[in-house]
Amino acid sequence: MGPNGSGKSTLAYTLMGHPRYTVDKGEAIYKGQNILELPPDERAKLGLFLSFQYPQEIPGVSVSNFLRTALNSVKPNKVSVPDFVKLLKEKMKLLKIDDTFSRRYLNEGFSGGEKKRAEILQLAVLQPDMAILDETDSGLDIDSLKVVAEGVNTLIGPNVGILVITHYQRLLNYIKPDKVHVMMNGKIVKSGGKELAEELEAHGYKEYEEFEGEVKA
Ligand SMILES: Nc1ncnc2c1ncn2[C@@H]1O[C@H](COP(=O)(O)OP(=O)(O)OP(=O)(O)O)[C@@H](O)[C@H]1O
Numbered sequence: 330m331g332p333n334g335s336g337k338s339t340l341a342y343t344l345m346g347h348p349r350y351t352v353d354k355g356e357a358i359y360k361g362q363n364i365l366e367l368p369p370d371e372r373a374k375l376g377l378f379l380s381f382q383y384p385q386e387i388p389g390v391s392v393s394n395f396l397r398t399a400l401n402s403v404k405p406n407k408v409s410v411p412d413f414v415k416l417l418k419e420k421m422k423l424l425k426i427d428d429t430f431s432r433r434y435l436n437e438g439f440s441g442g443e444k445k446r447a448e449i450l451q452l453a454v455l456q457p458d459m460a461i462l463d464e465t466d467s468g469l470d471i472d473s474l475k476v477v478a479e480g481v482n483t484l485i486g487p488n489v490g491i492l493v494i495t496h497y498q499r500l501l502n503y504i505k506p507d508k509v510h511v512m513m514n515g516k517i518v519k520s521g522g523k524e525l526a527e528e529l530e531a532h533g534y535k536e537y538e539e540f541e542g543e544v545k546a
Pocket residue numbers: 331332333334335336337338339340349382
């Protein structure tokens with residue numbers, strides 16, 4: 330969590346390897362490797378996943394085609410078309426997504442909430458080891474929020490890490506975080522449990538403004 334412009338998306342994009350960001354120094358170690366040295370597709374093959382705050386529209390590429398290509402790109406073994414169709418149907422059912430969705434062009438003309446669902450469908454199909462969800466809850470109605478949270482919860486396991494970027498404590502009613510971190514000016518200024526999110530909801534970020542750039546234990 331953190332106020333607008335504090336660097337949350339910047340951190341997410343940088344970890345995934347967005348070309349817009351140049352890392353001047355430091356490392357990001359994942360599975361024993363400095364992932365900053367790898368191109369984004371290699372990071373995805375290692376199990377990293379990013380759900381975008383503002384998903385891109387890709388006219389001409391159907392959701393189904395996109396997901397099958399993505400899955401075959403990140404997994405070592407190719408998935409056959411029948412197996413993929415089965416997997417996709419199962420995940421769409423889980424996420425209460427209408428059948429027609431998979432035939433539409435990726436995000437083209439999708440409502441804000443539908444775009445976020447498409448991101449979660451991607452997450453469910455790819456089953457990454459480390460997922461970063463950048464405000465996947467924003468713009469979702471209450472029912473969609475619950476469905477999305479359930480989708481995330483089915484993925485959670487001892488070998489899966491999920492980093493959720495959110496402005497709203499309400500998401501944490503459905504997804505139980507092990508830790509909550511507050512980011513201000515590009516730094517983590519406070520870490521705690523779920524109660525920290527509740528405190529932020531009640532009091533905002535004022536308390537942390539004086540700690541700009543300083544780390545508070
Ligand atoms: N390409 C860029 N060039 C210059 N400044 C940038 C660039 N991308 C982001 N910034 C700036 O970096 C800061 C952090 O942006 P970022 O998108 O990471 O914030 P955020 O914490 O995700 O905010 P929000 O909650 O609004 O999504 C902002 O001031 C933003 O304007």
